[in-house]
Amino acid sequence: MRERANRTTIRRVAREAGVSVTTVSNYLNGRHSQMSAATRERVREAIERLGYHPNHVARSLATRRTATIGLIISELTNALYPPVILGAEAACRQAQYSLLLANAPDAGSERRAVELMRRKQVDGLILFSVSFIDIANDHLLRAHEEGVPIVVINRTMPEGAPIPRVVLDNFRGAYLATRHLVELGHRRIAHIAGPSNRFTGLDRRAGYLAALAEAGLESDPRLVVEGDYSFESGYQGMRTLLDHRPSAVFVGGDAMALGALRAIRDSGLRVPDDLSLVAFGNPDFVHYATPALTTVDLPIVEAGQIAVELLLERIAVPETPEETRVLQPGLLVRESAIPLA
Template structure:
């Protein structure tokens, strides 16, 4: 049996092909319920599937959203891709996934290819400071939604930003350790050259300053210099950082804030290599609340991002702005993170405890 056509559906439903087309494209405001029901049942009975290639020839675009993440080597991005796909399917769209490793040239190649194939809405997750490498396509009508990257001064006006407040996230992570009594803290990451990572570190520093602690007196954060961001090797970055901070002559930290959960879990593994106990000898806080965070032993204290809500917002913006109008203004949505306290954090060992500080309530900017 050959492919069912829109003409066959129209004939069986006793309506015109244009009426079926209106149904398929959501133009049903003037369609009586009985007609809608008849078309719907006919489509189900015949197994009709719209010809996307034909639609693209007519409109120059597809009902597909592009998703560009740093790397699904970090489970956080796999989880976000899943939530985004769930949100996309709910509105009749599909998702194409690309891994950019936060390399601007690679992002440009992916975005150009998606554009050439009719994709007009893209969710970009690299959080690089500049979007100059995509500016010409945005001017042509590409709807760009940036995830986990607050709007920047030089962004094109039509760009939409969906992000948590990473500064607040870094602040609450460090402040949690300070409230437990920790006075020697370290921030562990790969590169801080992305907007979201820089924000988390800025929040970390703000918490130390609010408590009267000098960040310059703290053990330096550490990572792999040969891997700029460490998205693929995040756990290895954390593990190496633990060996670096606890194998030298300098006094090590009693509390650590990691750039993300995979780095935090790698750091925990490094502590175990050295015979140290997480949550007893050293407290560790992650960021993202991936599924592994609660499964680790001990379960990881972390900063949660509301992934499902952020994915729905990103899809809604990518679809609603998919008009090809480069002049339509974008907007910025900034959500609040949530500290999830588990067993990887506790007061410092008795030998390191000092009288509690009075930590002022500060709203980091």
């Protein structure tokens, strides 16, 4: 049957790209690992030249899929979390998928969000969670057992749980931050830690202690205070630490770092002339701090991209084994930390 002149079909895309219809189908369904980069590029260019738009209704009827991924985020008001949407949306767009977003700031709303996503018949779920150590996972494990592909970011899971994870290496980031201060000659290095009921707080504290130990420096318990990632806890923590005269401070969260910066100024001291400071996270708002904050940069956008890639693999091949992908942070050296005079 001759194709209509005013309608671009998958067969026409295949002829234009010089590939099979199956290859174009694999591309449209996110099975990119099954083809070379050159083939992917030929298919993408053919789709763009011809202005091809998949018939998602027909495809969903044929495959029982909706070409939609659900993304549940626990802290949309936390500036560190939304960039994951950028990475996830870019990866979905490339795979011809839509992204359905939900905010779930507590355990109850997370359960409801998971059920809502399932009623919307998303093809898979991604959860970017608050890092509580004792977070409940039974609803995720049950959904997985019932055939829903799931990937989690920044979340602890039971030993042996068959759900893929994207992990940000908080220990490594804290180690890099503290080692930077050690290399600048600082010896009395304080730490405003995250809460002890979150593995991000514990991992960053462990990285701080590891860098001190590697440098042969004893940790002073008076130089460690615990915050809750808020501006206010950073302010109060820094006021406490100033009584013990550190020469530098590693702050385990950027909102806390801004609070610490204010406390230092209110005490008549200056950063970095009187006290060096390194922060953690690098959300957009720290770009406006004065001085510019040296901080650990977490690859949040990349986490969103990789989570979608892992999910698409499991949508295409449900038997794909569980995988943990660890993403490494970097240190952005700016103006808030200088050599000890």
